[in-house]
Amino acid sequence: MTRICFHIAGIGLLALGLMTTGCKPDESPFKAENDTLKKQVTKQESLLSSLQDGNKVMQQQIDLLNQELRDAKKATESAKAEMSQLTDQLNAQLAQSKRANAEALKTAATQAAQQLRIEEKGTQVETLPRPLAAVAKVVEESLAKNGYPIKVSFKSDQKAVYVTERKISNPASLEVAGFRNQYLITLQALPANTTRLGVRAEFEKVAQGGRILSVSQEETAEIERRLIGEIHKALESPSKT
Known part of the structure; x- marks a missing residue:
């Protein structure tokens, strides 16, 4: 009688184990989808990082161009100021030369008149x-x-x-x-x-x-x-x- 009871109990445990194993859900599709999502996130993060790096390079180029424009503007203003100064000096020299030339002509005419007595x-x-x-x-x-x-x-x-x-x-x-x-x-x-x-x-x-x-x-x-x-x-x- 005792053997029969143990036998029945063993069969029950085996059946319970089989039932437990048969009811466990299959997680393989979720894992694949999760891996795919992780890869997409990693790819997007890499793309975002590349875009950020590109923006940094572009901003550096813009800053460099702005600096070159400022330098060119300063050089142009300096050249204009120098040209204006040179023009003023030239005008002053021309005026002085005209006065000296007029005096020279006047003196030459006087000397020529004296020479011819x-x-x-x-x-x-x-x-x-x-x-x-x-x-x-x-x-x-x-x-x-x-x-x-x-x-x-x-x-x-x-x-x-x-x-x-x-x-x-x-x-x-x-x-x-x-x-x-x-x-x-x-x-x-x-x-x-x-x-x-x-x-x-x-x-x-x-x-x-x-x-x-x-x-x-x-x-x-x-x-x-x-x-x-x-x-x-x-x-x-x-x-x-």
Whole structure:
């Protein structure tokens, strides 16, 4: 009887074990899904980290560009300031140069007049019924027309002085002498829009071999009167009235 009871109890325990084993749930699908989710999270975290690193690099590039722009702006402003300073210095130098040039021309005209020993009694003088500016223009045109480049000139509202280059004509033959001549012309403004014209010539005749021939005062005066006559004629032209 006792053996039968133990046998029955063993069978019961075996059946209970089988029932317990048969009711345990299968966790393999959940584990696979969990692993998949973990992999996706890891991948997203890696992607997020890469994006963050990329943003850092981009921000560094932006900061570098901004710094370069600031440096370029500073350099441009510095260059503008330096250019403005150089321009001011150049303008000051130009103004000083103009003043010095005007003084030099004035001094040169004075020295040239002294060199030619201009004297009232040795100069052909005539008063013209035209303002100084009009007479000065005609004088310049007449000198250019006759081949006398202006070497030195000085002009103001009341006075003008012209000294020409020395014009040289070589002797044509033993019998026909050449010449060399230089003019000094003075203009002085007078009341009633008139102008006092003074012409002085330093006229010399030149023989072959460069020998200087004597010239009478009348010959020199004739040369001076010719220029005055041409200036008169030009002023009386309809285009000058």
